[in-house]
Amino acid sequence: MPESPATGEPIRVLLVEDHDMVAEALRLALDRSPDLEVVGRSGSMAEAFKDAERYEPDVVLLDRRLPDGDGISAIAPLQEALPRARVLVLAGEATASVAARVAEAGGAGLVLKASGLEELEDAVRRVGRGEVVFSRELLGGVLDRLTGRTRGIGAALTPRERETLHLLGEGLSTAEISKRLGVAVNTTRNHIHRVLEKLGARSQLEAVTIARREGLLD
Template sequence: MSADISSSPTRLLLAEDHPMVVVALDSAFDQVEDIDLVETTGSVADTVAAAARIRPDVILLDRRLPDGNGIDAIERLHEVSPAARVLVFTGDADRAMRDRVMEAGGAGLVLKTGLFDDLLEIVRRVAAGEDCFDVDL
């Protein structure tokens, strides 16, 4: 009989500067077995440093951080952690923003106004190599 070898959880880095959102997502992800929220950061600089150090599978990146625009940081994140897939997390979006994320090399765009179960599904799809952009924008 062969042993059941399960895959390791997706390693997620969260870049978000609102403490309430961080606490809520940390608590929610704590209940999810296949996604491991390994670190949270609150700035572009801290996110780039963390990505270089921990090499996450997925970076859930707030679009607006105190020291810069998350979309503008995607290229730097790919330089320090080439395998990481970047998912931009924002409260509002339009087609132009979606296009900017795509052009920057992002793997997806997810709205903060959605449900946590939808966020989980998108993180899983992005981790599996799929790009996730809302076509209805």
């Protein structure tokens, strides 16, 4: 039976999830296993920092989308505050670039919300044992990113997303890109969001920087 390596007791889990129904479902799912124990729940990154020190969990199950920002940005501060804890990110969707950001920040893995409860429980156990957990679909990209082999990073971009990226590289605003593409502003925002996700960028400027470095704007 997997147990907390430090205490010999069940793996202690801190949930960081702002939606009450989702948090309760996760708590019920994890608590049904005798080797897992949910010791607390935080609704934001700010609360997570306080609760991590208070509960001293073995695993922090961290939602990527939180009211006060991208959960990935909380990984390093959490690890600094509580080095023994390991962080497992929970995401609605993810690309290899996003998964690589989790790994680069010191996260122990990423599990999708679409995964079954048994898969989630297994991921928490494995992370609690010291393993790193990424799906096969994402792992190759994570390894490439961490070893500097980013060739082909733009392969996941659709033709419209590539066009959007080129227009960003020209310095056009969202409204100007919408006009150039002949689509609604909200549609353009969605294109930009997906471009940032696929390039693992935190901003439009970073996306353009990555694109120039990788030759995607040539």
